[in-house]
Amino acid sequence: MNYFEPKSVDEALSLLAKYGEEAKVIAGGTDVMVDIKYKEEPGCLVNIKKIPGLGAIQENGGNLRVGSLVTIREIETNSIVRERLPVFWEACHQFASLQIRNTATVGGNICRASPSGETLAPLLVLEAKGKLAFADGEKSEPFDSFFQGPGKTTLGYKGLLTEIEIPYPPNGSRGVYLKHAVRGAMDIAMVGVAVLVTPDAAKNSLQDVRIGLGAVAPTPIRATKTEAMLRGKPVDAALVKEAAAMAASESSPISDQRSSAENRRWIVEALTRRGLQQSWQAATGKEVA
Protein backbone atom coordinates (compact mmCIF):
# COMPACT_ATOMS: atom_id res chain seq x y z
CA MET A 1 0.00 0.00 0.00
CA ASN A 2 1.28 3.45 -0.94
CA TYR A 3 1.04 6.04 1.78
CA PHE A 4 1.13 9.82 1.60
CA GLU A 5 0.89 12.70 4.02
CA PRO A 6 0.14 15.69 1.77
CA LYS A 7 0.89 19.09 3.27
CA SER A 8 -1.65 21.05 1.24
CA VAL A 9 -5.10 20.60 -0.28
CA ASP A 10 -3.58 20.89 -3.77
CA GLU A 11 -1.08 18.16 -3.04
CA ALA A 12 -3.88 15.92 -1.76
CA LEU A 13 -5.97 16.62 -4.87
CA SER A 14 -3.12 15.69 -7.20
CA LEU A 15 -2.67 12.42 -5.32
CA LEU A 16 -6.39 11.71 -5.69
CA ALA A 17 -6.16 12.53 -9.41
CA LYS A 18 -3.17 10.22 -9.83
CA TYR A 19 -4.48 7.22 -7.89
CA GLY A 20 -8.20 7.56 -8.67
CA GLU A 21 -10.35 4.77 -7.25
CA GLU A 22 -7.34 3.16 -5.61
CA ALA A 23 -6.91 6.10 -3.24
CA LYS A 24 -8.58 6.29 0.13
CA VAL A 25 -8.58 9.45 2.21
CA ILE A 26 -7.95 8.94 5.92
CA ALA A 27 -8.20 11.48 8.75
CA GLY A 28 -9.24 10.29 12.23
CA GLY A 29 -9.24 6.73 10.93
CA THR A 30 -12.04 5.37 13.13
CA ASP A 31 -13.90 4.03 10.08
CA VAL A 32 -11.09 3.60 7.57
CA MET A 33 -8.85 1.58 9.93
CA VAL A 34 -11.69 -0.90 10.39
CA ASP A 35 -12.06 -1.20 6.59
CA ILE A 36 -8.31 -1.77 6.21
CA LYS A 37 -8.48 -4.61 8.73
CA TYR A 38 -11.70 -6.29 7.73
CA LYS A 39 -12.55 -5.27 4.18
CA GLU A 40 -9.88 -4.25 1.76
CA GLU A 41 -6.59 -2.49 1.96
CA PRO A 42 -6.66 0.40 -0.51
CA GLY A 43 -3.88 0.73 -3.08
CA CYS A 44 -3.04 4.13 -1.68
CA LEU A 45 -3.80 5.81 1.62
CA VAL A 46 -3.85 9.63 1.68
CA ASN A 47 -3.58 10.88 5.24
CA ILE A 48 -4.88 14.45 5.19
CA LYS A 49 -4.36 15.15 8.87
CA LYS A 50 -1.14 17.08 8.29
CA ILE A 51 -2.79 19.64 6.01
CA PRO A 52 -2.76 22.95 7.87
CA GLY A 53 -5.79 25.20 8.07
CA LEU A 54 -8.54 22.57 8.20
CA GLY A 55 -8.83 22.33 11.96
CA ALA A 56 -10.51 25.54 13.09
CA ILE A 57 -13.98 26.55 14.25
CA GLN A 58 -14.66 30.19 13.33
CA GLU A 59 -17.63 32.51 13.42
CA ASN A 60 -18.21 34.32 10.18
CA GLY A 61 -21.16 36.69 10.30
CA GLY A 62 -24.27 34.59 10.64
CA ASN A 63 -22.42 31.35 10.01
CA LEU A 64 -20.16 28.99 11.85
CA ARG A 65 -17.35 27.61 9.74
CA VAL A 66 -15.97 24.28 10.86
CA GLY A 67 -12.84 22.83 9.27
CA SER A 68 -13.20 19.27 8.04
CA LEU A 69 -10.44 18.03 10.38
CA VAL A 70 -12.14 19.34 13.53
CA THR A 71 -12.87 16.41 15.83
CA ILE A 72 -16.31 15.59 17.14
CA ARG A 73 -15.05 16.28 20.67
CA GLU A 74 -13.80 19.73 19.67
CA ILE A 75 -17.29 20.52 18.39
CA GLU A 76 -18.92 19.05 21.50
CA THR A 77 -16.79 21.21 23.79
CA ASN A 78 -17.17 24.40 21.73
CA SER A 79 -19.34 26.93 23.57
CA ILE A 80 -20.59 28.66 20.40
CA VAL A 81 -21.83 25.35 19.01
CA ARG A 82 -23.55 24.56 22.27
CA GLU A 83 -25.26 27.92 22.41
CA ARG A 84 -26.06 28.66 18.77
CA LEU A 85 -26.33 25.20 17.19
CA PRO A 86 -27.77 22.91 19.88
CA VAL A 87 -29.14 20.42 17.33
CA PHE A 88 -25.63 19.88 15.97
CA TRP A 89 -24.18 19.85 19.47
CA GLU A 90 -26.60 17.13 20.56
CA ALA A 91 -25.56 14.88 17.65
CA CYS A 92 -21.87 15.34 18.52
CA HIS A 93 -22.61 14.74 22.20
CA GLN A 94 -24.38 11.46 21.47
CA PHE A 95 -21.66 10.36 19.06
CA ALA A 96 -20.09 6.93 19.81
CA SER A 97 -17.75 7.17 22.83
CA LEU A 98 -15.36 9.73 24.25
CA GLN A 99 -12.44 7.79 22.78
CA ILE A 100 -13.95 7.91 19.30
CA ARG A 101 -15.05 11.56 19.64
CA ASN A 102 -11.46 12.47 20.49
CA THR A 103 -10.29 11.00 17.18
CA ALA A 104 -13.12 11.06 14.63
CA THR A 105 -13.38 14.17 12.45
CA VAL A 106 -16.56 15.86 11.31
CA GLY A 107 -15.35 15.71 7.70
CA GLY A 108 -14.89 11.96 8.06
CA ASN A 109 -18.37 11.48 9.45
CA ILE A 110 -19.82 13.47 6.55
CA CYS A 111 -17.75 11.95 3.74
CA ARG A 112 -18.40 8.44 5.00
CA ALA A 113 -21.98 9.22 3.90
CA SER A 114 -23.46 6.51 6.05
CA PRO A 115 -27.26 6.91 6.16
CA SER A 116 -26.96 6.66 9.96
CA GLY A 117 -24.05 9.13 10.25
CA GLU A 118 -24.77 10.98 13.46
CA THR A 119 -24.12 14.55 12.28
CA LEU A 120 -25.91 14.31 8.94
CA ALA A 121 -29.62 14.77 9.72
CA PRO A 122 -28.77 17.77 11.96
CA LEU A 123 -26.63 19.32 9.20
CA LEU A 124 -29.51 18.89 6.75
CA VAL A 125 -32.02 20.72 8.97
CA LEU A 126 -29.47 23.44 9.66
CA GLU A 127 -29.11 23.83 5.87
CA ALA A 128 -25.35 23.56 6.11
CA LYS A 129 -23.08 23.58 3.09
CA GLY A 130 -19.82 21.87 2.34
CA LYS A 131 -16.83 23.60 0.79
CA LEU A 132 -15.53 21.13 -1.75
CA ALA A 133 -12.11 21.37 -3.33
CA PHE A 134 -11.51 19.92 -6.79
CA ALA A 135 -8.51 20.16 -9.12
CA ASP A 136 -10.39 22.71 -11.25
CA GLY A 137 -11.55 24.88 -8.35
CA GLU A 138 -13.67 25.13 -5.25
CA LYS A 139 -17.39 24.91 -4.88
CA SER A 140 -19.90 25.27 -2.12
CA GLU A 141 -22.60 22.61 -2.07
CA PRO A 142 -25.62 22.20 0.22
CA PHE A 143 -25.60 18.81 1.95
CA ASP A 144 -29.08 18.26 0.50
CA SER A 145 -27.52 17.41 -2.84
CA PHE A 146 -24.11 16.22 -1.55
CA PHE A 147 -25.20 12.72 -0.46
CA GLN A 148 -25.78 10.35 -3.36
CA GLY A 149 -26.17 7.00 -1.61
CA PRO A 150 -24.50 4.92 1.09
CA GLY A 151 -20.81 5.87 0.95
CA LYS A 152 -21.37 8.03 -2.14
CA THR A 153 -21.09 11.79 -2.37
CA THR A 154 -20.58 14.32 -5.13
CA LEU A 155 -16.87 14.33 -4.22
CA GLY A 156 -16.48 11.07 -6.12
CA TYR A 157 -12.86 10.00 -6.10
CA LYS A 158 -11.61 13.44 -7.02
CA GLY A 159 -12.65 15.97 -4.41
CA LEU A 160 -11.93 16.87 -0.82
CA LEU A 161 -14.29 18.39 1.75
CA THR A 162 -12.35 21.20 3.39
CA GLU A 163 -14.93 23.02 5.48
CA ILE A 164 -18.55 23.03 6.51
CA GLU A 165 -20.53 26.22 6.76
CA ILE A 166 -23.49 26.20 9.12
CA PRO A 167 -25.86 29.17 9.12
CA TYR A 168 -27.30 30.04 12.50
CA PRO A 169 -30.98 29.07 12.62
CA PRO A 170 -33.59 31.87 12.49
CA ASN A 171 -34.23 33.90 15.65
CA GLY A 172 -36.85 32.32 17.83
CA SER A 173 -36.37 28.85 16.37
CA ARG A 174 -35.74 25.78 18.50
CA GLY A 175 -34.72 22.28 17.58
CA VAL A 176 -33.82 18.84 18.84
CA TYR A 177 -31.93 15.79 17.67
CA LEU A 178 -33.42 12.53 18.86
CA LYS A 179 -31.62 9.24 18.38
CA HIS A 180 -33.03 5.79 18.96
CA ALA A 181 -30.52 3.03 19.66
CA VAL A 182 -30.41 0.00 21.92
CA ARG A 183 -27.50 1.24 23.97
CA GLY A 184 -26.82 4.90 24.75
CA ALA A 185 -23.12 4.94 23.98
CA MET A 186 -21.23 3.26 21.15
CA ASP A 187 -24.33 2.32 19.22
CA ILE A 188 -25.32 3.18 15.70
CA ALA A 189 -28.71 4.87 15.42
CA MET A 190 -31.65 2.72 14.36
CA VAL A 191 -33.25 6.04 13.56
CA GLY A 192 -32.14 9.64 14.08
CA VAL A 193 -34.56 12.56 13.74
CA ALA A 194 -33.60 16.23 13.74
CA VAL A 195 -36.34 18.85 14.00
CA LEU A 196 -36.15 22.62 13.85
CA VAL A 197 -39.25 24.80 14.24
CA THR A 198 -39.74 28.55 13.90
CA PRO A 199 -43.08 29.79 15.27
CA ASP A 200 -44.82 32.89 13.90
CA ALA A 201 -44.82 36.10 15.95
CA ALA A 202 -48.07 35.16 17.73
CA LYS A 203 -46.60 31.74 18.58
CA ASN A 204 -49.63 30.00 17.12
CA SER A 205 -48.48 28.71 13.77
CA LEU A 206 -45.39 27.24 12.23
CA GLN A 207 -43.65 29.88 10.21
CA ASP A 208 -41.00 27.37 9.25
CA VAL A 209 -40.25 23.76 10.08
CA ARG A 210 -37.47 21.44 9.05
CA ILE A 211 -37.33 17.69 9.65
CA GLY A 212 -34.25 15.57 8.93
CA LEU A 213 -34.31 11.78 9.04
CA GLY A 214 -31.26 9.56 9.49
CA ALA A 215 -30.81 5.79 8.99
CA VAL A 216 -34.14 5.37 7.18
CA ALA A 217 -33.21 5.89 3.50
CA PRO A 218 -30.10 5.39 1.32
CA THR A 219 -29.00 8.87 2.40
CA PRO A 220 -30.04 11.15 5.24
CA ILE A 221 -33.13 12.99 4.00
CA ARG A 222 -35.40 15.93 4.70
CA ALA A 223 -39.08 15.04 5.11
CA THR A 224 -39.98 17.73 2.57
CA LYS A 225 -43.65 16.78 2.05
CA THR A 226 -44.26 16.79 5.77
CA GLU A 227 -42.53 20.16 6.09
CA ALA A 228 -44.67 21.62 3.28
CA MET A 229 -47.84 20.26 4.86
CA LEU A 230 -46.94 21.83 8.22
CA ARG A 231 -45.78 25.23 7.05
CA GLY A 232 -48.11 28.07 8.05
CA LYS A 233 -50.47 25.83 10.02
CA PRO A 234 -51.59 26.42 13.60
CA VAL A 235 -50.09 23.76 15.85
CA ASP A 236 -52.21 21.25 17.70
CA ALA A 237 -51.98 17.58 18.62
CA ALA A 238 -53.88 16.41 15.54
CA LEU A 239 -51.51 18.25 13.21
CA VAL A 240 -48.45 16.84 14.95
CA LYS A 241 -49.91 13.35 14.74
CA GLU A 242 -50.61 13.73 11.03
CA ALA A 243 -47.09 15.08 10.44
CA ALA A 244 -45.47 12.19 12.30
CA ALA A 245 -47.34 9.61 10.20
CA MET A 246 -46.44 11.50 7.04
CA ALA A 247 -42.74 11.62 7.95
CA ALA A 248 -42.83 7.85 8.48
CA SER A 249 -44.32 7.42 5.00
CA GLU A 250 -41.56 9.59 3.52
CA SER A 251 -38.89 7.28 4.92
CA SER A 252 -37.78 4.20 3.01
CA PRO A 253 -35.92 2.13 5.60
CA ILE A 254 -34.36 -1.28 5.17
CA SER A 255 -34.38 -4.22 7.56
CA ASP A 256 -30.98 -5.09 9.00
CA GLN A 257 -29.45 -6.47 12.19
CA ARG A 258 -30.41 -3.34 14.11
CA SER A 259 -34.09 -3.14 13.24
CA SER A 260 -36.80 -4.21 10.81
CA ALA A 261 -38.01 -1.64 8.29
CA GLU A 262 -41.47 -1.69 9.88
CA ASN A 263 -40.07 -0.94 13.32
CA ARG A 264 -37.97 1.88 11.88
CA ARG A 265 -41.10 3.50 10.41
CA TRP A 266 -42.78 3.37 13.82
CA ILE A 267 -39.74 4.97 15.38
CA VAL A 268 -39.67 7.72 12.76
CA GLU A 269 -43.29 8.43 13.63
CA ALA A 270 -42.64 8.46 17.38
CA LEU A 271 -39.48 10.56 17.19
CA THR A 272 -40.99 13.04 14.73
CA ARG A 273 -43.98 13.50 17.03
CA ARG A 274 -41.73 13.92 20.06
CA GLY A 275 -39.33 16.19 18.18
CA LEU A 276 -42.14 18.49 17.05
CA GLN A 277 -43.68 18.57 20.54
CA GLN A 278 -40.38 19.29 22.27
CA SER A 279 -39.23 21.91 19.77
CA TRP A 280 -42.61 23.65 19.79
CA GLN A 281 -42.66 23.77 23.57
CA ALA A 282 -39.08 25.07 23.70
CA ALA A 283 -39.85 27.76 21.12
CA THR A 284 -43.22 28.93 22.47
CA GLY A 285 -43.36 27.84 26.11
CA LYS A 286 -46.62 26.11 25.23
CA GLU A 287 -47.40 22.42 25.16
CA VAL A 288 -48.89 21.00 21.99
CA ALA A 289 -52.56 20.43 22.85
Next chain:
Amino acid sequence: MSLTINTTINGKSVSGSAETSTSLLDFLRDTLEYKGTKLCCNTGECGACTIIYNGMPINSCVTMAADAIGAEITTIEGLADGDKLHPVQQAFIDTGAVQCGYCTPGYIISVKALLDRTTKPTAEDIEEAVSGNICRCTGYNKIVDAIHLAADRIAGRA
Protein backbone atom coordinates in the same frame (compact mmCIF):
# COMPACT_ATOMS: atom_id res chain seq x y z
CA MET B 1 5.47 0.47 2.78
CA SER B 2 7.14 0.85 6.13
CA LEU B 3 7.57 3.91 8.32
CA THR B 4 10.00 4.79 11.09
CA ILE B 5 8.07 5.92 14.10
CA ASN B 6 9.70 8.09 16.72
CA THR B 7 7.38 8.68 19.61
CA THR B 8 7.24 9.20 23.37
CA ILE B 9 5.70 6.48 25.49
CA ASN B 10 5.32 6.93 29.21
CA GLY B 11 7.86 9.75 29.10
CA LYS B 12 10.48 7.73 27.24
CA SER B 13 11.56 8.31 23.64
CA VAL B 14 11.14 5.14 21.64
CA SER B 15 11.52 4.23 18.00
CA GLY B 16 10.28 1.40 15.83
CA SER B 17 9.17 0.56 12.36
CA ALA B 18 5.61 -0.15 11.26
CA GLU B 19 3.73 -0.85 8.06
CA THR B 20 1.49 2.03 7.02
CA SER B 21 -1.58 -0.17 7.50
CA THR B 22 -0.60 -1.09 11.09
CA SER B 23 -2.74 0.13 13.96
CA LEU B 24 -1.18 1.93 16.88
CA LEU B 25 -2.36 -0.95 19.09
CA ASP B 26 -0.49 -3.58 17.05
CA PHE B 27 2.58 -1.32 16.96
CA LEU B 28 2.52 -0.99 20.76
CA ARG B 29 1.93 -4.66 21.45
CA ASP B 30 3.81 -6.47 18.69
CA THR B 31 6.66 -4.11 17.84
CA LEU B 32 7.34 -2.34 21.11
CA GLU B 33 6.11 -5.18 23.36
CA TYR B 34 3.87 -3.02 25.50
CA LYS B 35 1.42 -5.85 26.15
CA GLY B 36 -0.61 -4.13 28.85
CA THR B 37 -2.86 -2.46 26.30
CA LYS B 38 -5.37 -5.10 25.24
CA LEU B 39 -6.67 -6.21 21.87
CA CYS B 40 -10.34 -7.09 21.98
CA CYS B 41 -12.97 -5.96 19.45
CA ASN B 42 -10.37 -4.38 17.13
CA THR B 43 -13.06 -2.04 15.74
CA GLY B 44 -13.09 0.81 18.25
CA GLU B 45 -16.14 -0.30 20.18
CA CYS B 46 -15.02 -1.90 23.45
CA GLY B 47 -12.31 0.35 24.89
CA ALA B 48 -9.88 -2.43 25.91
CA CYS B 49 -7.18 -0.75 23.82
CA THR B 50 -7.62 2.72 25.34
CA ILE B 51 -4.44 4.78 25.68
CA ILE B 52 -3.85 8.43 26.46
CA TYR B 53 -2.73 10.23 23.31
CA ASN B 54 -1.60 13.85 23.71
CA GLY B 55 -3.69 14.03 26.88
CA MET B 56 -6.84 12.43 25.47
CA PRO B 57 -8.17 8.89 25.81
CA ILE B 58 -8.45 7.23 22.39
CA ASN B 59 -8.89 3.74 20.98
CA SER B 60 -5.48 2.65 19.74
CA CYS B 61 -6.96 -0.14 17.58
CA VAL B 62 -8.51 2.35 15.14
CA THR B 63 -5.60 4.79 15.15
CA MET B 64 -2.79 4.54 12.65
CA ALA B 65 0.64 3.69 14.02
CA ALA B 66 1.78 6.63 11.86
CA ASP B 67 -0.18 8.94 14.16
CA ALA B 68 2.23 8.10 16.98
CA ILE B 69 4.98 10.09 15.25
CA GLY B 70 5.84 12.99 17.53
CA ALA B 71 3.01 12.18 19.94
CA GLU B 72 3.03 11.72 23.71
CA ILE B 73 1.45 8.44 24.70
CA THR B 74 0.60 6.98 28.09
CA THR B 75 -0.12 3.26 28.41
CA ILE B 76 -1.05 1.24 31.48
CA GLU B 77 2.66 0.43 31.98
CA GLY B 78 3.32 4.12 32.61
CA LEU B 79 1.03 4.54 35.62
CA ALA B 80 2.79 2.89 38.54
CA ASP B 81 5.73 4.62 40.17
CA GLY B 82 8.11 1.70 40.67
CA ASP B 83 6.32 -0.66 43.05
CA LYS B 84 3.80 1.97 44.04
CA LEU B 85 0.61 1.62 42.06
CA HIS B 86 -1.22 4.65 40.68
CA PRO B 87 -4.21 5.61 42.88
CA VAL B 88 -6.60 4.46 40.17
CA GLN B 89 -4.95 1.03 40.01
CA GLN B 90 -4.97 0.75 43.80
CA ALA B 91 -8.63 1.78 43.98
CA PHE B 92 -9.63 -0.91 41.46
CA ILE B 93 -7.95 -3.51 43.69
CA ASP B 94 -9.36 -2.15 46.94
CA THR B 95 -12.95 -2.04 45.71
CA GLY B 96 -12.80 -5.39 43.88
CA ALA B 97 -13.48 -3.69 40.55
CA VAL B 98 -11.56 -6.38 38.67
CA GLN B 99 -13.15 -9.66 37.63
CA CYS B 100 -11.55 -11.41 34.66
CA GLY B 101 -9.34 -8.32 34.28
CA TYR B 102 -9.20 -8.11 30.52
CA CYS B 103 -11.00 -4.76 30.27
CA THR B 104 -9.18 -3.36 33.30
CA PRO B 105 -6.20 -1.62 31.65
CA GLY B 106 -8.56 0.21 29.29
CA TYR B 107 -10.81 1.25 32.16
CA ILE B 108 -7.92 2.42 34.29
CA ILE B 109 -6.61 4.55 31.45
CA SER B 110 -10.05 6.08 30.81
CA VAL B 111 -10.41 6.83 34.52
CA LYS B 112 -6.91 8.29 34.76
CA ALA B 113 -7.72 10.61 31.85
CA LEU B 114 -10.92 11.64 33.64
CA LEU B 115 -9.22 12.30 36.96
CA ASP B 116 -6.47 14.24 35.19
CA ARG B 117 -9.28 16.59 34.06
CA THR B 118 -11.15 16.73 37.38
CA THR B 119 -10.87 15.14 40.81
CA LYS B 120 -14.54 15.93 41.50
CA PRO B 121 -16.25 14.03 38.71
CA THR B 122 -20.05 14.14 38.56
CA ALA B 123 -22.11 11.04 37.77
CA GLU B 124 -22.42 12.42 34.23
CA ASP B 125 -18.62 12.90 33.93
CA ILE B 126 -18.09 9.30 35.03
CA GLU B 127 -20.65 7.96 32.61
CA GLU B 128 -19.10 9.94 29.77
CA ALA B 129 -15.58 8.84 30.68
CA VAL B 130 -16.25 5.10 30.76
CA SER B 131 -19.24 4.53 28.48
CA GLY B 132 -16.76 3.67 25.72
CA ASN B 133 -15.38 0.82 27.83
CA ILE B 134 -17.21 -2.47 28.05
CA CYS B 135 -16.81 -4.96 30.92
CA ARG B 136 -18.20 -8.26 29.77
CA CYS B 137 -18.22 -9.53 33.39
CA THR B 138 -20.51 -6.52 33.96
CA GLY B 139 -18.87 -5.40 37.19
CA TYR B 140 -19.92 -1.82 36.59
CA ASN B 141 -20.99 -0.79 40.11
CA LYS B 142 -17.63 -1.65 41.61
CA ILE B 143 -15.86 0.20 38.82
CA VAL B 144 -17.88 3.30 39.70
CA ASP B 145 -16.98 2.75 43.38
CA ALA B 146 -13.31 2.57 42.37
CA ILE B 147 -13.57 5.83 40.45
CA HIS B 148 -15.00 7.63 43.49
CA LEU B 149 -12.37 6.15 45.79
CA ALA B 150 -9.52 7.08 43.43
CA ALA B 151 -10.87 10.61 43.04
CA ASP B 152 -11.12 11.01 46.82
CA ARG B 153 -7.60 9.72 47.34
CA ILE B 154 -6.09 11.89 44.61
CA ALA B 155 -7.86 14.97 46.02
CA GLY B 156 -6.78 14.06 49.58
CA ARG B 157 -10.35 13.43 50.73
CA ALA B 158 -9.68 9.78 51.64
